[in-house]
Amino acid sequence: MARIKQEREIPVVAGYDVVVCGGGPGGIIAALASAREGAKTCIIERYGFLGGMATAGLVAPISVFNYNGRRIIDGLPWEFVERLAAIGGAREEKPLGNITFSPEKYKLVAQRMLKEAGVDIYFHSYITGAEYEKDPDGNSRIRYVIIDNKNGAEAIAGRYFIDATGDSDLAAMAGVPMQPVPEQLQPASLIFMLSGVDTDALPMIRHSQQGVNYHDLMIRDLFTKLREEGTEDVPMFGGPWYCGILADGIVLVNMTRHFADMTDNRVAGEMECLLRENAHRYTELLRKYIPAFKNAELIATAPMTGIRETRRILGAHTLTGEEYLEAIDFPDSVARGCHPVDIHSANSTSQRCQFMKDAGFVPYRSLYAPSFPNLLVAGRNFSADEVASASVRVQASVMGLGQAAGTAAAIAAKGNTGVDKVNTDTLRARLLELGANLSN
Numbered sequence: 001m002a003r004i005k006q007e008r009e010i011p012v013v014a015g016y017d018v019v020v021c022g023g024g025p026g027g028i029i030a031a032l033a034s035a036r037e038g039a040k041t042c043i044i045e046r047y048g049f050l051g052g053m054a055t056a057g058l059v060a061p062i063s064v065f066n067y068n069g070r071r072i073i074d075g076l077p078w079e080f081v082e083r084l085a086a087i088g089g090a091r092e093e094k095p096l097g098n099i100t101f102s103p104e105k106y107k108l109v110a111q112r113m114l115k116e117a118g119v120d121i122y123f124h125s126y127i128t129g130a131e132y133e134k135d136p137d138g139n140s141r142i143r144y145v146i147i148d149n150k151n152g153a154e155a156i157a158g159r160y161f162i163d164a165t166g167d168s169d170l171a172a173m174a175g176v177p178m179q180p181v182p183e184q185l186q187p188a189s190l191i192f193m194l195s196g197v198d199t200d201a202l203p204m205i206r207h208s209q210q211g212v213n214y215h216d217l218m219i220r221d222l223f224t225k226l227r228e229e230g231t232e233d234v235p236m237f238g239g240p241w242y243c244g245i246l247a248d249g250i251v252l253v254n255m256t257r258h259f260a261d262m263t264d265n266r267v268a269g270e271m272e273c274l275l276r277e278n279a280h281r282y283t284e285l286l287r288k289y290i291p292a293f294k295n296a297e298l299i300a301t302a303p304m305t306g307i308r309e310t311r312r313i314l315g316a317h318t319l320t321g322e323e324y325l326e327a328i329d330f331p332d333s334v335a336r337g338c339h340p341v342d343i344h345s346a347n348s349t350s351q352r353c354q355f356m357k358d359a360g361f362v363p364y365r366s367l368y369a370p371s372f373p374n375l376l377v378a379g380r381n382f383s384a385d386e387v388a389s390a391s392v393r394v395q396a397s398v399m400g401l402g403q404a405a406g407t408a409a410a411i412a413a414k415g416n417t418g419v420d421k422v423n424t425d426t427l428r429a430r431l432l433e434l435g436a437n438l439s440n
């Protein structure tokens with residue numbers, strides 16, 4: 001491939017104690033935690049709104065806050081849900097603690113809470129580079145992130161950085177080693193929104209409960225039969241799962257699926273085209289065969305295709321499925337998860353669900369990589385194997401990771417210490433004060 005060399009001067013437009021990269025569920029709560037702890041904090045997001053998969057991917061519901069009816073993910077994540085509920089933007093389904101929400105109210109509450117906490121928000125800013133230096137001990141310290149927006153290229157200086165991009169974009173640019181790539185990543189899915197649905201005829205939250213794989217079996221069986229018989233063109237699908245947005249007749253449908261490495265721009269572009277075609281095709285099929293969808297109109301596809309799995313960092317500790325499913329409580333446990341292990345097949349309509357015996361734990365060491373003393377991660381890119389990641393990646397637990405990473409970054413900033421040197425007793429004590437549930 002031909003290459004060009006470009007030399008350019010980039011203005012350093014601001015500096016922060018903590019720079020949060022990515023404004024999804026992990027990043028929002030990380031920025032909130034960091035700012036509330038007194039660190040000068042900003043958040044950088046490529047879209048013009050916060051929420052990540054929750055809003056840009058139209059992924060709903062927020063799963064799951066509870067295990068056996070008891071709240072496991074607590075503190076700032078739950079405060080966020082309460083703020084959303086206070087303006088009619090969230091409704092809890094018990095006993096799982098699944099949250100159906102309004103994506104528009106989600107965007108509003110997220111920006112309000114961050115602004116109230118004093119977080120500077122950089123919207124429409126794509127993180128495209130990291131400037132870092134190596135010290136004599138071989139440690140890499142990030143000094144600036146480069147963002148590209150309408151103003152051109154800009155550099156933002158930071159003392160500490162939190163990679164909440166889901167895809168580990170910042171960590172990859174800074175040279176952090178990644179987990180080995182699994183044989184097949186979980187598939188991507190473009191979620192679409194239908195109006196005119198007879199929502200009274202559909203159970204609105206279709207999700208995995210303990211012992212029950214909660215997709216719509218009637219529609220699944222029908223589409224499987226149509227696919228096998230070849231009577232209709234039925235693209236690959238998963239689920240299907242539906243969730244409302246607290247508005248009459250409106251349903252989000254999660255059923256398109258295709259395998260893709262969504263960190264490759266060209267692959268991701270092709271995937272958007274294919275899955276958009278498929279969303280329209282499914283709308284036709286649902287209208288034709290399912291009475292509740294007879295009058296359905298496709299009113300939106302999500303601004304971006306939903307990504308279940310990409311790069312995860314190789315952290316100081318890689319949380320394994322065994323540790324997680326056995327609910328091993330680490331001396332430095334800082335977050336928890338209680339969703340079933342949920343692995344969607346890359347090349348078939350199936351899904352492998354493993355139900356938890358108890359809520360699992362995430363150690364602080366899974367949030368940073370050795371030799372990167374000013375970088376933490378907050379989100380599905382934390383250091384875990386495929387099994388542990390397939391549970392913790394859901395939104396409530398990712399918010400819990402954000403709470404831990406944001407609090408830890410602020411503590412590190414106060415003490416001017418490496419993230420690996422943060423006293424985990426102090427961190428855990430602070431998380432407990434915030435309301436986190438770190439024990440059975």
Ligand SMILES: Cc1cc2nc3c(=O)[nH]c(=O)nc-3n(C[C@H](O)[C@H](O)[C@H](O)COP(=O)(O)OP(=O)(O)OC[C@H]3O[C@@H](n4cnc5c(N)ncnc54)[C@H](O)[C@@H]3O)c2cc1C
Pocket residue numbers: 021022023024025026027044045046047050051052053054056057059060061062063064125126127128164165166167169188189190254305306307308378379380381393394395396398
């Ligand atoms: C199809 C599908 C269905 C799912 N179903 C559920 C479900 O029912 N319940 C549930 O709770 N979870 C579900 N999940 C999982 C969940 O939505 C995600 O795992 C979770 O949102 C991850 O949060 P995050 O903060 O790590 O990343 P994300 O939500 O992906 O947020 C990352 C943010 O970073 C921004 N960003 C990324 N790269 C850059 C860059 N270079 N520059 C600037 N900004 C950047 C993105 O725009 C985004 O806002 C589902 C996921 C998918 C794909």
